[in-house]
Amino acid sequence: MQHHLSIDIETRSSVDIGKAGAYKYAQSPDFSILLFAYKWNDNPVEIVDLAQGECIPEWITQALQDPSVVKHAYNAAFEWYCLNRAGFNTPLEQWRCTMVHGLYCGYTAGLDATGKAIGLPQDKQKLAIGKALIRYFCVPCKATKTNGGRPWNQPWHDKDKWELFKEYCRQDVVTENEILQRLDRFPMPQEEEELWQMDVRMNAYGVRVDSALIAGALYIDGISSQKLTDEAVGITGLKNPNSGAQLLPWLNSRMEKPIEDIQKATIEELLDNGTGLPKNVRRMLEIRQQLGKTSIKKYVAMDDARCADERVRGLTQYYGANRTGRWAGRMVQLQNLPRNYLSTLDYARKLVKQKNYNGLKLLYGNVPDTLSQLIRTAFIPSEGHKFVVADFSAIEARVIAWLAGEQWVNEVFATHGKIYEATASQMFGVPVERIAKGNPEYSLRQKGKVATLALGYQGGEAALIRMGALDMGLTEEELPDIKNRWRQANPRIVDLWYAIDRAAVQTVQTAQPQGIKDLIFALEGDLLFGQSFLTIRLPAGRKLFYPKPFLKENKFDRPAVHYYTVGQNTRKWDVDSTYGGKLTENIVQAIARDCLAETLRRIEARGLQVVFHVHDEVIIDAPMEVTVEEICGLMAEPIPWAPGLILKGAGFESNYYMKD
Template sequence: MAFGKGHHLHLIDGSAFIFRAYHALPPLTRKSDGLPVGAVSGFCNMLQKYVEGNTGSDAATHVAVVFDKGSHTFRNDLYDQYKANRDEMPEDLRPQIPLTRAATEAFNIACKELEGFEADDIIATLSCRAREAGGRVTIVSSDKDLMQLVGDGVEMLDPMKNRRIDRDGVFEKFGVWPDRVVDVQALAGDSVDNVPGAPGIGIKTAALLINEYGSLEALLDRAEEIKQPKRRQTLVEKRDQIEMSKRLVQLDCDMALDFTLDDLEIRDPDPERLLDFLNEMEFRTITRRVAEKMGVEAPAVADAPAPDTDDTALPQPEAIPFDHATYEKVGTAEELQVWIDRIRALGFVSVDTETTSLDEMRAELVGVSLSVEAGRACYIPLAHRPEGTGDLFGSEALAEGQMPLDRALALLKPVLEDPAILKIAHNMKYDLKVLGRYGIDVAPVEDTMLMSYALNAGIHNHGMDELSERYLGHVPIAIKTLIGSGKAQRTFDRVPLEDAVRYAAEDADITLRLWQTFRPQLPAHHVTTVYETLERPLIGVLARMERKGVQVDRDTLSRMSGAFAQKMAQLEEEIHSLAGREFNVGSPKQLGEILFDEMSLTLPDGKMPKRGKTGAYSTGADILEDMATIHDLPRRILDWRQISKLKSTYTDALQDHINPETGRVHTSYSIAGANTGRLASTDPNLQNIPIRTEEGRRIREAFVAPEGRVLVSLDYSQIELRILAHVAGIDALKEAFAEGQDIHAATASEMFNVPLAEMTPEIRRQAKAINFGVIYGISGFGLARNLRIPREEAQGFIDRYFERFPGIRTYMDDTVRFARDTGYVETLFGRRINTPEINAKGPTAGFARRAAINAPIQGTAADVIRRAMIRMEDATRDLPASMLLQVHDELLFEVDEGAADELIARARDVMEEAPLPAVDLSVRLLVEGGKGGSWAAAH
């Protein structure tokens, strides 16, 4: 039957799908050969979601995925600068483009492209023909350039927002109806596609002009009537440019195509062909999901989180569809008791809290959700406000149908604290801190975020929404759809109960299913020990540290801010003197003009830095650090920027982070942030306070102990160098550590043939920079920046270092070779750090190699201090002490003054013996301790 009335054509913008998939997902490589496939994976997931959703009376009868082919089109012949400022396609995306075509064909969907034409023109031609034939068209894209096609029988569907765009939607976007969109675009131009338009006229002004004059042609013909002189002059003088711009943005609705609408009739995918393609790509999760949908057996696929085990044989959660209608609202004690009885019978429960803030120290509990089996979940609302009350001051009324908070928590407390019942959450630390403020000490716990982290560090992120899409094939409700964003954002207690139940219960349901997915994979991939000894026990330790917080003296910070302001003013005078005139030191544009136009300075290689899109020179830290090796002015600019950052990021900002209830600063640690196992501190970040400069070290003076107590700092001495000496078998370094020598002086003596007795601070400083730099795979270029010396001299230092310590080069080469063969590296404790880009080409190759070299060293050091923290509470439980902060290789405590020495002795023992019995290092760890009234005095 020929395409006509009653038929519905879907036209999918293939390029938009590809780039959305590429930018939305982390890098992924095929394990068998290192081929980048992240965008292909996301593209396949979107196609599968489309196929599954194409049902009902409004389903498509015809469909095509339309792609661009080649970069040169008739528009480039019309205007050679068309799309000239677009960035080059990322290197790791280029080989994936043909695979997305193959994926489309594997799904048995028509795949269309035409040399010399953009996908938009093919979509335009097909849309016009389908409309003329009496059918309907849905363009699956959010591309504004396609909005000119919307009208009777043609609409758009934004796949990201799942929102349909009709004539009213176009008017909302452009201020004109679809038939005048081209006129507005011709005037406003397009910086993305380099369409020039009329300079100085934006979308809003263009819409006003077109609505007033009726069309672009009429406007240009009557341009002399425009009252504003500048606008009138632009329209008269730039008429040819504006008319050309219209030809650039006008889509071609009359292309010669070598296929017809009938060729686009929808077809069911062939199971064997589709599964073979997914299997070839090694997409484990989607292969299983597609096979289930088709009712066939899934082939064994190699895409497992760990390359030595195929988890397709592992037990998987039952494939029960997500159905929000099955979720329950629990509003009475009797209803809650039914759930409690279920939990006690099963011995486990998935838990999630809804609150008014992401700051656990200030968040108010709004509700609790529970799940006991896939598809079975509930939400217990506790503090939702009635609709219509908004944020009225003093409005304390609660919506009907909720339990009193005290009554609900009294019923939940025995279950959540019962040691015989396992509590499962995603990012459990947040829920522990929130519930802890209400007197509930949740234990024992499981965390699906940390399970994913133990299994897949370096492969993808570990947020619940991403894991749900990746492993469960389900896109969760987005929180922004409930609370909004920006200035209009509201707190969760203002969300209507019906919406809250769907969202909150879904979170608990997803978490339970992720637990069912990940739990059996831990032993199969040999990461149970990592999860059980390094991840899970740390949750409670960090939660207690974060809740305790550290006292910060606001007056000290304020005085420092004033001192920094004076220092900045002094530096500005020096900078102006070096520059020969005054200028805004904080303006990169003005600085670039001073350095490169007025002073005619260059980079060390004699070249000029690149200019950005605005025409301004690049004056980033990398440029200035490079120039600082030969010029004074860049050095002073760097000094000024450092002081400015200390002031804005710490001495000013820390005052805002002091909790009004506790008078302390409460940082939050991310356990699953860094692939190597290092903890990350946020809100505020207390790990990046610089200690290499006097000004940076002074900031620690503001961290103080209350009266009668002191701060105690214990710090591993050169732990990463000690681990390097062990794993690389560097006898010279081992001997130096064993004899208690100054390792940097010893290294300098080895490298430069200088006796220890004649060592100068400058030679030691250079050796120290090389010692630490080598661990991170530093280049001569990077060392030159750090030492502010010529690049050739820096490279000579590195070459000499490898000559003196050849075992380090052997370790590096062996580690990279292992990573390339297996796709991962490991710490001494078995933490697996995946290296998906290790076999990539192009700019990422060097970074991936350096990361692979560093990861076992940095990761082992991180594991050591994690083990120490986990053991510390038991070792110091009888002391009046609290662990407050972890900063890389350092732990900070607060303790009664009389117990400080005992704490130092015990904590030092715990830290130095932390690797045992799992790892027996051939180099003894050394921990240095100190105490004082402030962090600066203790360190």
Template sequence: MQLISIDIETYSSVNLAKAGVYRYATSDDFQLLLFSYAIDEGPVKVVDLTQGETIPQEIIAALTNPEIIKLAFNAQFERVCLSSFLGKQLKPKGWHCSMVWAATLGLPLSLKGVGAVLGLEKQKLEAGKDLVRYFCTPCKPTQANHQRTRNLPYHDPSKWQQFKQYNQRDVEVEVEINQKLARFPVQESEWHNYWLDQEINDCGIMLDQTLIKNAIACDQSFRKQYLDEAQKLTDLDNPNSPTQLKAWLQEKGIDIPSLSKADVASALKEATGDVRKVLLLRQQLSKSSVKKYTAMQTALCPDGRVHGLLQFYGANRTGRWAGRLVQVQNLPRNSMPDLKEARELVRSNNQTALGILYDSVPDVLSQLIRTAFIPKLGCQFYVADFSAVEARVIAWLAQEQWRQEVFAKNGDIYCESATQMFHVPVVKHGINGHLRQKGKIAELALGYGGSVGALKAMGALRMGIREDELQPLVNMWRQASPNIVQFWWDVDKAAMTCIKQRLDTETHGIKFKYRSGCFFIFLPSGRRICYIKPKIGTNRFGNESITYEGIDATKKWERLETYGAKLVENIVQATSRDLLANAMQNLTQAGYQIVMHIHDEVVIEAPKGTSLEKIEKTMATVPGWATGLKLNAAGFVSDFYKKD
């Protein structure tokens, strides 16, 4: 036995989508219903645990044997649920995930989607969703079902047989996917990264339950206060209703397009009297400051920690992680100088002081969301992140020497960029300091072929840069970074040649290959990015462009367009991701416990007195495949998570 393909069906009253698999599998009523498996891609066997059947001992033994590969689509679900069923945690090593495998090739992140794109002979059964809803989740008690809250096999034997067939089919589909993808195996180093990811999710991170409970109570109290005040001012039944409020504003002579954040802010510039007060209250009421607190409560496990916050290869083009449940990749920033004091006021539920000291309590609660993550007793958080990692990577790949020199001495890239653009010295809070903002916006917007539209999208006009300054900014930035601009064109040419002529090409140490209907970009780390069924088409400007099949913004499988600078963006972000994965491996091997990571930042839970300097040094160690890259990491120590 070398490989077992697995699929399970389970029951729990916990909402899997909202609470996550760790909370789902630890509920009191969690139950394993069906266990289907195939050994070494042989015939599928279904074990019906509801009928007294048992999983064979050789399979139970294999589940804990790291030398035998356990393969499942979204394997985290199977592993965590089977850990609960067996009463012991199954270690990630030895588990492979065919969803991750599909993601490495740019395929959809659903079994049904992968099956459809690959054109498998056996497809996931369409009736599955209804069967899962019927047997795997609570049902509404009615007179017709004798007030029961759960459907069992004997309630509908015919459906139960269909459900077993559905379970079996899923394994058959998984086996066929494995056979189709066998030509493109996942690198062993990526499975090691996947196992580390699973260990981090298994560990989880502790939550400050007092802060969360009081933040929710505080929000409810102040929302009621704002709503009462708005009702008195408007005489409306529900001043939080956009329809009612827009009608009231129109009566007052304010014709507002919508009640979006931007339109309300725009209307406030001219508003006076009661209208101004009402619009300000609308701003407070529209803040969703507690949604993440309630998400934390929902996902909280019996051990006081929340697990499964990160999805490996969630961004399936570059391989970056995606946030799940609480969405830690998208947490509000905190800028309050008295963050610790405000936090203590909420923890002690001192609503009176909060109302007196702060103009916007919802804003305070929003800024405190990060601080709900806390280390266990006796430990602190050691938070370290890469400094300007994408800017460093693109400078290294493009061999933009002046940038490399800035990073070698850990200089301020925004000041140096402005210096190169305007040909005058720029010093933060010093000589020509006002130009730093222009250097910053240019750096953030223009590195991947962006132009005037990218500057606007990045908020250039809101920052006070005039419309007539935008194109000159683009021109100056490109003139100051000729090697980066050339990098875009060289990648475009290499990719075009590879796809047109089916030839292997290379530029700047990046290799391009066409294999079996796929276009691959091989990164410096050796990992590859995949573009399925590439073609050379014509874009809206009448020029040649690269198209490929992939998932669009609406999550549909479509033909997408790309070009040199966009490919550079993928290369740089994927390389930055590989640097983070390398750093996390180094930190783990050095004995540090990573509990969370966000973008280019890691959060370590370690005993008080741990050396932050050693953590920073370990994180900034340049891997052998990135010789010459100027990497740097900086961090801080805290009793709760925050943005330093």
């Protein structure tokens, strides 16, 4: 018989969990578990006051290792890791995470936010007082004469607060269990449970960082920032030239045409186009641009999260990207690392590790930009290993063509693979062999490239601009023609948008399942708790969830599917709408994510260790005998649930991470 054990713990550590992450937090010598609340099957919640000498019952410690007992927690990776650090051995395979189950079902992260979004009654929701209690008992307090110089607030220092803290911990189990009951009707596939476990193991393993490079970068950045600030003061005479309120009037008093702000994009445009700028204004804008390099903060994040063994842990969040199920970045935010263009990375790294500001300035000029380009290289393999880095080539273009049945695109990927040239050939009726360097037709490749990248999800001129069409030298007048030619060249992809839109609308309208291609649209819900979802079953078997769907006319006066989600701008649980192109984007990116998941399983089956992955790229901490050709071979193997989908990997081997 299977039993269920829901758990919540309250812990303390002198490490700032917000800056350093849960793994370094739990590795601190002063880490301890204060409270252990649990619910066994349908029994009431019990709490163990470890801080005051109570012990977890022996039958519960045995249950923590018993495979017939499924352990549940909200953000279970934290409970699992902390309990093991505290000496309570419990295998990860026996745990289920209610947070990732909620993310799978289209809900938001956070126990409080999920409880409200899912519609829990008030008495089942998380207590609002928790943050203040955590600050009081779980974070070191300032030693003063008044408090007797103590480093921690203990239960006996405020008994009423402690009793409230115990109730808060107890209520978290109630809330988690109530959410669990509602999600159980929409189970995660076993493959996804195993993928979450793989992600937790990868995060716990961590990736080594180059401490000397980080220390050198922070040292040089300190010198660079001070020198740039001193120069700015000398140019402007301002007390604080970093202040926008002070700098903007200074700039406008010296320019022919005043500007409204000094945001990054405004400064870039002025420097690119402002040939008539006064010399001191141009230099001040350059300084502002260099001082605004926020990517330097990633060195600080690495330094904060670096554990005693020189590894950073907890860099990815399983199902962090709502809807598609893609992974999201945490701590250092791997998803938006600056690119590197330097041809002499090795020498630049050497100078930084030597803390040689003058040498870096002399050779590379722009010190903040050089440090920014070296961020990737701070990630290094374990001793005696190398990085094998590989990613899927043009995976979204491959997936959408496969799904839509756009045969000419599939044939390109099955042969020469030059999709930008082939797209330009289809759009402009030029033989593909003419679109080669040295020929006048080669300029068409840019149009084929931007069209491929921007137009696959029903986008138009605005999408082309966002993808950099104007930066490529194209004019706004050319964009409608590019859009129209691309759509004429890809009629099956265009048909796919409208078929997906019809299927979604009809499913919500009629509550009857709709099938197109390898996708199944359905309306799912439960009467007991009043939940409802539009779901899309993907070829791999998992589903995309759109909570509380309903039909309403959109800004084009057409019926459109609306649903609840976390607003990108508001960050609140609110209504959003969707359409065929957007749904296609969700589906294609989700299938691409499932291809990555398939590769991760294959790599693990080979006994190799992935230390992190970014978008469609995997980074393996590999023994020296492993080759990039082997890994690319794994990526190109046929996928059983996607017959005919042609995938290809490309990569490199290195003794540090970079953008090849």
